Amino acid sequence: MRHRTRSVLTAINGTTGAGLLLALLSGARVRRGRDGILIAEGYRLRVPPNSCFTVGSVILTRRTAEWLLAEERAALLAHESRHANQYAVLGPLFWPAYWLACGWSISLTRSYGVRNFFERHAGLKDGGYPEDLPLRPWIARLKRR
Structure with missing residues (x-):
């Protein structure tokens, strides 16, 4: 999805506004990222426990914007940007x-x-998730029937 289109859609559907409000309420500082993404660094609330998550076109992180924008975290930034695309579509x-x-x-x-x-579509590996886990035993038994 084109970055400008994503930014406009998430602004119109209100999800970027919700992300900015959450950043304000949590004491995070908002900075510009890449490709129309905003980064709210220093997120202080306990929930969710992740190092970062996305609301609209805002990535909220407990760390600094520099940490997220570092080359070694390009995959994580891409993962969170894909979530912003999902917000653009679903609002x-x-x-x-x-x-x-x-x-x-x-x-x-x-x-x-x-x-x-949504996590699979954003890229499990890029988001730091395992690619697959075994099904719970009772689900696996149902599949064998």
Whole structure:
């Protein structure tokens, strides 16, 4: 998705505004990133526990913007940018869809990411997730029937 289009769509659908509000409430400092992405560094709330996550075109991180923009984290930045693309398409519907996908993944594997459509589409490896986990034993037994 073109970066400018993504930025406009996430601004119109309100998700970037929600990300900026969350940054403000958490005491994070917002800086410009690459390709229309904003980085809110110094996120201080306990939830979620991840080192970074995305809301609209805003990537919120407990670390610094420099940490996220470092070459060795290019894959992580790309992963979070793909989530911004998802927000551009779904807008606020991303939240319930994402949480349903988390529930599905947890029910199958005990991991909210491995079988989550949105995390898979954003790139599991790029986001630091394992590529696959075994299914819970009761699910595996059902598959064998």
